[in-house]
Amino acid sequence: MTTPLAPPDEAGVAEAIRAAAAAREPLAIEGNGTKRALLRPVQAARLLSTRALTGITLYRPTELVISARAGTPLAEIEAAVAERGQMLAPEPPDTGAIFGAAAQATTGGACAQATVGGIVATNLSGPRRITVGAMRDHLLGIRFVNGAGEVVRSGGRVLKNVTGLDLCKLLAGSHGTLGVITEVTLKVLPAAETSATVTVAVPDLAAGVRALSAGLGSPYGVTGAALLPQGHGDLPGPVALLRIEDFASSVAYRTGRLREDLAPFGDVSLIGAAASVPLWRAVRDAAPLAARAEEAIWRVSVRPSAGPGIAAAAEAIGGRALLDWGGGLVWIAGPATEAAHQAVVAAAAAARGTFTLFRGPEPLRAAVAVLPEEPAPLAAIAARVKAALDPAGVLNPGRMRAGG
Amino acid sequence: MIALPPPKADILARRAEIVDALRAICPGEATISEPISLKPYETDGLTAYRQMPLAVVLPSTTEQVAQVMRYCHLNGIRVVPRGAGTSLSGGALPLEDAVVIGLMRLNRILEIDFDDRLAVVEAGVTNLGITRAVEHEGFFYAPDPSSQLACMIGGNVNMNSGGAHCLKYGVTANNLLGLRLVTPEGDIVEVGGAHLDAAGYDWLGLMTGSEGQLGIITEVTVRILRGPEGARAMLAAFKGTEIAGAAVDAIIGSGIIPVALEFMDKPCIHACEAFAHAGYPLDAEAMLIIEVEGSVAEQDELLARIKEICARFDPISMRVASTAEESMAIWKGRKGAFGAVGRISPDYLCMDGTIPTGELPRVLKRMGEMSDEYGLKVANVFHAGDGNLHPLIMFDANDPESFRKAEAFGADILKLCVEVGGCLTGEHGVGVEKRDLMTVQFKAHELDQQRRIKSAFDPGWLLNPHKVFPLADAAPAA
Ligand SMILES: Cc1cc2nc3c(=O)[nH]c(=O)nc-3n(C[C@H](O)[C@H](O)[C@H](O)COP(=O)(O)OP(=O)(O)OC[C@H]3O[C@@H](n4cnc5c(N)ncnc54)[C@H](O)[C@@H]3O)c2cc1C
Numbered sequence: 001m002t003t004p005l006a007p008p009d010e011a012g013v014a015e016a017i018r019a020a021a022a023a024r025e026p027l028a029i030e031g032n033g034t035k036r037a038l039l040r041p042v043q044a045a046r047l048l049s050t051r052a053l054t055g056i057t058l059y060r061p062t063e064l065v066i067s068a069r070a071g072t073p074l075a076e077i078e079a080a081v082a083e084r085g086q087m088l089a090p091e092p093p094d095t096g097a098i099f100g101a102a103a104q105a106t107t108g109g110a111c112a113q114a115t116v117g118g119i120v121a122t123n124l125s126g127p128r129r130i131t132v133g134a135m136r137d138h139l140l141g142i143r144f145v146n147g148a149g150e151v152v153r154s155g156g157r158v159l160k161n162v163t164g165l166d167l168c169k170l171l172a173g174s175h176g177t178l179g180v181i182t183e184v185t186l187k188v189l190p191a192a193e194t195s196a197t198v199t200v201a202v203p204d205l206a207a208g209v210r211a212l213s214a215g216l217g218s219p220y221g222v223t224g225a226a227l228l229p230q231g232h233g234d235l236p237g238p239v240a241l242l243r244i245e246d247f248a249s250s251v252a253y254r255t256g257r258l259r260e261d262l263a264p265f266g267d268v269s270l271i272g273a274a275a276s277v278p279l280w281r282a283v284r285d286a287a288p289l290a291a292r293a294e295e296a297i298w299r300v301s302v303r304p305s306a307g308p309g310i311a312a313a314a315e316a317i318g319g320r321a322l323l324d325w326g327g328g329l330v331w332i333a334g335p336a337t338e339a340a341h342q343a344v345v346a347a348a349a350a351a352r353g354t355f356t357l358f359r360g361p362e363p364l365r366a367a368v369a370v371l372p373e374e375p376a377p378l379a380a381i382a383a384r385v386k387a388a389l390d391p392a393g394v395l396n397p398g399r400m401r402a403g404g
Numbered sequence: 405m406i407a408l409p410p411p412k413a414d415i416l417a418r419r420a421e422i423v424d425a426l427r428a429i430c431p432g433e434a435t436i437s438e439p440i441s442l443k444p445y446e447t448d449g450l451t452a453y454r455q456m457p458l459a460v461v462l463p464s465t466t467e468q469v470a471q472v473m474r475y476c477h478l479n480g481i482r483v484v485p486r487g488a489g490t491s492l493s494g495g496a497l498p499l500e501d502a503v504v505i506g507l508m509r510l511n512r513i514l515e516i517d518f519d520d521r522l523a524v525v526e527a528g529v530t531n532l533g534i535t536r537a538v539e540h541e542g543f544f545y546a547p548d549p550s551s552q553l554a555c556m557i558g559g560n561v562n563m564n565s566g567g568a569h570c571l572k573y574g575v576t577a578n579n580l581l582g583l584r585l586v587t588p589e590g591d592i593v594e595v596g597g598a599h600l601d602a603a604g605y606d607w608l609g610l611m612t613g614s615e616g617q618l619g620i621i622t623e624v625t626v627r628i629l630r631g632p633e634g635a636r637a638m639l640a641a642f643k644g645t646e647i648a649g650a651a652v653d654a655i656i657g658s659g660i661i662p663v664a665l666e667f668m669d670k671p672c673i674h675a676c677e678a679f680a681h682a683g684y685p686l687d688a689e690a691m692l693i694i695e696v697e698g699s700v701a702e703q704d705e706l707l708a709r710i711k712e713i714c715a716r717f718d719p720i721s722m723r724v725a726s727t728a729e730e731s732m733a734i735w736k737g738r739k740g741a742f743g744a745v746g747r748i749s750p751d752y753l754c755m756d757g758t759i760p761t762g763e764l765p766r767v768l769k770r771m772g773e774m775s776d777e778y779g780l781k782v783a784n785v786f787h788a789g790d791g792n793l794h795p796l797i798m799f800d801a802n803d804p805e806s807f808r809k810a811e812a813f814g815a816d817i818l819k820l821c822v823e824v825g826g827c828l829t830g831e832h833g834v835g836v837e838k839r840d841l842m843t844v845q846f847k848a849h850e851l852d853q854q855r856r857i858k859s860a861f862d863p864g865w866l867l868n869p870h871k872v873f874p875l876a877d878a879a880p881a882a
């Protein structure tokens with residue numbers, strides 16, 4: 001690839017895309033490239049980066065909104081809202097450890113920072129997703145450049161908006177294949193005063209998911225519900241984690257009630273804020289999975305009660321699992337082989353769920369379907385939607401699916 | 405009266421044959437063609453607009469919906485989907501040459517799973533019907549439009565409806581997991597499922613709020629939530645709308661997100677009080693209803709914090725409910741607001757723009773001036789936390805000039821909402837009502853982008869073609 005294009009403004013992005021469309025020369029799209037190794041490798045003449053589009057353009061804490069250009073580091077936004085006691089509620093993961101080696105290689109060793117545009121384009125959410133919604137649920141407005149080089153807006157800077165088709169949702173999670181996001185407006189929420197985690201040492205994963213379901217089905221407002229098959233600290237076996245975040249008095253009251261309610265599931269104990277915060281950061285970033293450099297990583301989403309079955313499938317391929325979202329999100333680390341991939345795909349399909357091959361060596365990612373195939377009528381609509389946004393097919397071709 | 409696309413003469417001419425074909429798919433009373441029986445389908449919650457359809461079908465299975473869609477697709481017949489017909493933007497308004505597909509017979513609850521916290525229901529199940537089916541275990545379906553007794557989940561999905569409690573629980577889009585739908589070409593597909601965040605394009609998100617433009621939804625998988633231990637409301641009355649607005653900012657700025665935060669202006673307070681005798685302060689310029697959730701002790705603590713914040717804004721009065729009954733009394737006036745305004749003025753238009761909450765004082769002031777200019781009264785009740793306004797413009801439907809003025813006033817309010825950084829509609833949808841205002845919020849090429857996406861689903865523009873997009877060029881965009 002020749003020198004990356006990193007236009008300093010939206011007009012420059014539009015111009016670059018118009019030129020690429022006119023020449024029918026595909027572009028690989030990225031922010032700082034921290035997730036370049038996600039999904040399929042893109043064959044493109046040039047790289048177009050949003051990294052020079054930076055800066056917070058609007059922040060109104062009392063209106064619960066923040067806008068920033070796509071290349072703004074996520075960390076900068078999180079710091080700005082934290083200063084006003086607020087947060088990006090979906091708790092987007094830091095994939096630095098997962099993709100670390102690969103990302104650093106492409107940036108010449110410097111530790112690249114995830115951009116807000118990249119987080120939106122991949123719709124990645126952390127543990128709090130189970131109760132507050134995904135990244136896409138907090139995306140209020142968007143500006144993007146479509147494959148014809150037109151600047152298009154959707155949504156806005158208000159919390160409620162149903163004006164026209166919701167292109168925010170369509171663009172979130174479209175991995176740069178439908179448009180290049182240039183600016184986003186996100187909903188922010190007050191960060192809780194404090195937090196704590198109830199742990200339950202459970203006999204097996206099925207019991208663990210039942211404990212998480214009991215917690216999520218309680219009136220106590222659980223904001224994180226994960227299951228560590230390999231245990232945690234001095235708890236060797238599977239351990240269920242349930243987080244409460246609120247005002248201090250509420251956290252004390254609610255964790256107390258949860259401990260009583262969850263006692264039938266196993267030995268219960270409490271982790272205070274000081275240890276709870278880093279523990280959930282680790283869960284968010286899938287650190288307990290302890291994936292080795294040569295292993296592939298999958299993210300499987302199923303109904304929570306099907307989670308233990310997916311974890312069993314992971315074990316059958318010689319891998320390990322980490323369960324979040326009440327048991328419904330199963331992170332898997334395992335052998336980076338086609339056979340292992342097909343086993344994960346089959347397990348997800350049997351549970352009528354979804355999967356993403358999150359990390360793997362390039363040949364594997366190029367050879368297999370990294371996302372579930374769509375049924376024919378939907379695939380036909382998808383192809384027409386892609387053409388409606390990117391008529392020349394220049395944006396990240398092949399990123400999500402072969403030939404698409 | 406808003407313009408509708410000219411009917412296709414050949415379709416009108418083939419009416420008898422079309423009705424026969426539909427009856428072969430939806431036998432007996434499930435196909436309606438008699439004018440007297442079609443009458444209830446000529447309008448929806450926006451009763452100012454009426455149009456009799458070609459025919460109505462009431463399928464009871466997804467397969468029947470698919471057969472009707474395939475037949476209409478092959479024959480170039482327009483289709484208008486309909487749930488309960490409570491749309492306030494004319495979303496379910498028929499066309500003379502269109503078949504209305506009514507989803508009310510698809511009213512089965514297919515699955516309830518408390519462990520996985522979801523319910524699978526057919527599109528014609530009412531919003532409240534879902535909560536009714538799960539409340540014995542303490543669960544509920546969160547989005548709660550005021551029309552929840554009547555409106556159906558399929559309509560909610562297509563309008564992305566909200567409710568009084570969406571400040572905390574989100575709108576319809578945030579409470580869905582999956583859909584089963586029939587494409588305009590008659591294929592049955594499923595998007596999402598019983599799990600979160602299906603990989604691939606977010607069809608679930610795109611379909612939500614698509615106002616019947618992209619497909620017919622026949623089944624919906626919703627998230628169900630466990631209800632809180634309890635909830636309680638308080639009322640705070642202020643000397644000015646600006647002051648009440650500042651109090652709202654201060655509450656949210658303090659890190660509290662109340663489960664509901666409703667705002668009423670003076671005309672609305674008076675209308676509601678005369679109707680419901682809720683004990684609202686008549687000398688107030690603005691009033692807030694604030695609801696919190698949790699255990700009794702938690703409610704006490706939150707209400708005390710909020711009361712302390714409100715006290716800084718020189719309130720005329722504050723009333724904190726100490727029991728569920730007192731809470732209900734506080735809500736009583738608000739819940740009857742539309743009916744109350746209806747008593748002062750039999751006809752009113754309910755607008756639905758959203759503004760950045762910081763713009764509230766400016767917008768209310770300007771709206772007052774417009775009210776004087778147009779000589780029409782307006783009452784305001786809205787979701788203050790999220791800036792979603794509901795100005796109720798009162799007019800006299802027997803006087804065409806009064807209706808014309810009311811529509812012009814409404815359009816001016818919505819233009820103002822866009823001008824201050826907001827949008828045309830927060831939860832009622834564009835429908836036919838705001839269709840021609842779309843150019844105020846979007847540039848021509850942005851509307852074309854949306855049209856091309858509609859074309860990707862509905863190449864023949866047969867599905868609800870007279871809604872959402874300005875008519876002039878609501879043709880297939882190349
Ligand atoms: C008194 C009153 C109070 C209201 N309060 C609120 C409120 O608080 N919040 C709020 O958001 N709204 C409110 N509304 C508006 C209205 O109730 C909502 O928009 C509701 O979601 C419409 O549901 P419905 O079943 O009546 O749909 P309909 O009015 O029948 O249809 C709505 C739209 O969806 C399409 N449609 C319906 N079903 C399907 C389907 N299965 N597949 C494809 N397309 C479909 C129709 O073509 C139409 O465009 C209120 C209305 C009234 C009359």
